Amino acid sequence: MxxxxxxxxxxxxxxxxxxxxxxTMSLLNPRFMFGLVLLGFLLxxxxxxxxxxxxxxxxxxxxxxxxxxxxxxxLGTDNFGRDVFTQLMFGIRTSLMIGIIAGTVxxxxxxxxxxxxxxxxxxxxxxxxxxxxxxxxxxxIVILILLSIAFKTRSLxxxxxxxxxxxxxxTARAVRAQTSSLRTREHVDVARLxxxxxxxxxxxxxIPYMLSYIVMAFVLQLNSxxxxxxxxxxxxxxxxxxxxxxxxxxxxxxxxSVRTGAWWAFIPPxxxxxxxxxxxxxxxxxxxxxxxxxxxxx
Amino acid sequence: xxxxxxxLLNKAFWFFLAFFIALIFNFLLPRLMPGNPVDAIVGQMAxxxxxxxxxxxxxxxxxxxxxxxxxxxxxxxxxxxxxxxQGDLGISFARSPARVQQLIGQALPWTIALQLPxxxxxxxxxxxxxxxxxxxxxxxxxxxFPTSMFISSMPYYCLSIILLYVLAVFWPIFPAGxxxxxxxxxxxxxxxxxxxxxxxxxPFLSLVVIFVGGQAIGMRAMSIYELDADYVRFSRSLGVxxxxxxxxxFRNAMLPQVTGLALAIxxxxxxxxxxxxxxxxxxxxSLLFSSIRQNDYPVIQGVTLLIMIAVLTANFLVDITYxxxxxxxRARASGD
Numbered sequence: 001m002x003x004x005x006x007x008x009x010x011x012x013x014x015x016x017x018x019x020x021x022x023x024t025m026s027l028l029n030p031r032f033m034f035g036l037v038l039l040g041f042l043l044x045x046x047x048x049x050x051x052x053x054x055x056x057x058x059x060x061x062x063x064x065x066x067x068x069x070x071x072x073x074x075l076g077t078d079n080f081g082r083d084v085f086t087q088l089m090f091g092i093r094t095s096l097m098i099g100i101i102a103g104t105v106x107x108x109x110x111x112x113x114x115x116x117x118x119x120x121x122x123x124x125x126x127x128x129x130x131x132x133x134x135x136x137x138x139x140x141i142v143i144l145i146l147l148s149i150a151f152k153t154r155s156l157x158x159x160x161x162x163x164x165x166x167x168x169x170x171t172a173r174a175v176r177a178q179t180s181s182l183r184t185r186e187h188v189d190v191a192r193l194x195x196x197x198x199x200x201x202x203x204x205x206x207i208p209y210m211l212s213y214i215v216m217a218f219v220l221q222l223n224s225x226x227x228x229x230x231x232x233x234x235x236x237x238x239x240x241x242x243x244x245x246x247x248x249x250x251x252x253x254x255x256x257s258v259r260t261g262a263w264w265a266f267i268p269p270x271x272x273x274x275x276x277x278x279x280x281x282x283x284x285x286x287x288x289x290x291x292x293x294x295x296x297x298x
Numbered sequence: 299x300x301x302x303x304x305x306l307l308n309k310a311f312w313f314f315l316a317f318f319i320a321l322i323f324n325f326l327l328p329r330l331m332p333g334n335p336v337d338a339i340v341g342q343m344a345x346x347x348x349x350x351x352x353x354x355x356x357x358x359x360x361x362x363x364x365x366x367x368x369x370x371x372x373x374x375x376x377x378x379x380x381x382x383x384q385g386d387l388g389i390s391f392a393r394s395p396a397r398v399q400q401l402i403g404q405a406l407p408w409t410i411a412l413q414l415p416x417x418x419x420x421x422x423x424x425x426x427x428x429x430x431x432x433x434x435x436x437x438x439x440x441x442x443f444p445t446s447m448f449i450s451s452m453p454y455y456c457l458s459i460i461l462l463y464v465l466a467v468f469w470p471i472f473p474a475g476x477x478x479x480x481x482x483x484x485x486x487x488x489x490x491x492x493x494x495x496x497x498x499x500x501p502f503l504s505l506v507v508i509f510v511g512g513q514a515i516g517m518r519a520m521s522i523y524e525l526d527a528d529y530v531r532f533s534r535s536l537g538v539x540x541x542x543x544x545x546x547x548f549r550n551a552m553l554p555q556v557t558g559l560a561l562a563i564x565x566x567x568x569x570x571x572x573x574x575x576x577x578x579x580x581x582x583x584s585l586l587f588s589s590i591r592q593n594d595y596p597v598i599q600g601v602t603l604l605i606m607i608a609v610l611t612a613n614f615l616v617d618i619t620y621x622x623x624x625x626x627x628r629a630r631a632s633g634d
Contacts, residue, residue, distance in 0.1 A: 258576075266463070278447075
């Protein structure tokens with residue numbers, strides 16, 4: 001005979017829910033955790049590395065052209081005789097900063113345009129979506145190249161904004177689709193009937209319901225922002241002061257480090273860019289699986 | 299006018315609108331630079347030396363005439379467009395007598411010869427692998443998925459750099475860059491052709507690998523999605539032959555992949571700019587790179603225009619083809 005389950009108290013239900021969540025989490029654990037730890041490690045290296053290793057000037061000359069790794073320069077020197085290891089730490093910083101600025105700008109514009117278009121509908125939606133579609137069809141690399149040329153000085157902030165204003169349409173399109181379906185929910189009607197102004201309504205009644213989605217879009221935008229920055233830098237259109245992973249690669253290519261066999265000048269930034277992209281992709285796809293059970297496979 | 303014609307007209311309208319706006323960008327942005335670009339360029343040439351005062355004057359006059367910088371911006375735009383219509387992209391700043399369309403015409407065949415086969419082969423292989431991983435599951439899926447994931451998260455230029463180092467410098471199996479041996483001049487003979495082929499493999503390989511990874515992931519996801527669809531369960535319950543079901547799934551999963559192929563061919567010009575730079579391959583990427591370093595704005599503008607036309611046209615063609623092959627779109631276009 002099996003025991004008839006007792007009516008559960010709120011506390012028990014909460015614990016059961018928590019346990020369920022933990023079970024789901026442990027299913028996703030390997031990929032999500034691996035991505036998180038990897039990204040955390042890279043962030044730590046970029047933010048605290050310079051203080052831990054007491055290497056705070058990436059532009060300091062410590063040797064000659066392409067000195068191999070040694071006790072003073074752990075990963076050798078670059079084409080100007082600067083320490084590659086120090087540059088890596090600052091490079092991660094710059095690359096992530098530009099990625100974060102670009103991701104934030106793109107997500108903000110995308111969410112704003114997407115929610116307003118999806119919620120208001122009518123003429124406003126038509127116009128906003130026409131704008132979005134046009135920006136999507138014009139290849140982003142063209143706008144990126146032309147905008148970068150138009151700015152004579154390209155600071156970190158300018159770079160981030162340039163990338164952000166070219167990559168928002170994907171977010172806008174997806175957010176609009178979500179908003180259109182959320183708009184007809186009852187709680188939204190209730191809020192509207194009780195006189196909440198449109199923007200407040202979008203902010204409190206619609207955005208919270210697709211927050212997971214927005215986070216995912218942000219991670220994607222962050223990733224593409226970092227890679228776009230590297231690509232632009234390698235074309236010779238990077239930030240004009242400071243060091244980023246892409247700029248390290250640009251110098252390494254220009255000064256023939258690959259063909260002269262100075263692997264320390266190009267392998268580390270290549271590897272770090274790949275690791276950053278890989279960790280963000282792991283995070284993004286595992287977040288995807290949490291919310292989309294069809295993608296889960298045991 | 300039928301509804302389908304209206305759909306076509308609508309798409310054509312958006313195509314031309316996007317093209318026009320992109321054209322304005324292309325025209326305007328380099329002109330927004332602080333100061334007169336011509337001053338900056340001629341000044342730079344002068345500090346670089348090697349230019350006589352007379353040559354400077356001549357270049358300066360040529361550029362001012364070229365851009366019509368003394369005229370109002372609207373008539374500059376009209377001049378720009380009417381020259382474009384005749385296929386004239388202007389004179390290169392850095393390689394002065396050469397016209398932009400000549401430079402692009404020399405570089406473009408290299409890019410197409412490198413990219414087109416890489417895209418087609420990578421696409422085919424990737425789709426087969428992705429579909430197999432979704433159907434067979436097991437070790438193939440477990441092995442293939444993380445590998446493809448890692449490869450396709452790797453920026454394509456990173457793989458190029460590593461391949462160049464490993465296969466051309468560390469183990470010198472392939473030549474380390476260039477489109478052909480520097481000792482040769484381009485000619486239609488066997489020595490030149492074999493040199494070209496020898497230099498072809500490495501950049502080709504690096505592009506194929508990246509493409510396979512990306513396609514495999516996409517195809518796997520699409521196939522899993524279709525495998526789970528109701529029509530598959532229903533067919534199974536009816537006892538429909540497995541091969542037939544697979545054929546259904548394949549057809550449905552392929553649709554977005556075909557779009558992907560068309561768009562990849564459209565972005566062929568811009569798809570591997572940096573791979574070309576890494577390998578020193580004499581295509582559009584290398585041309586763009588040297589033009590950026592020399593502030594050669596007419597060439598940069600020519601290249602961005604070319605990228606734009608290719609991408610927009612591919613998008614447009616995909617839209618039209620979809621209108622033909624996908625009944626859902628026809629239905630939506632007619633407002634049912």
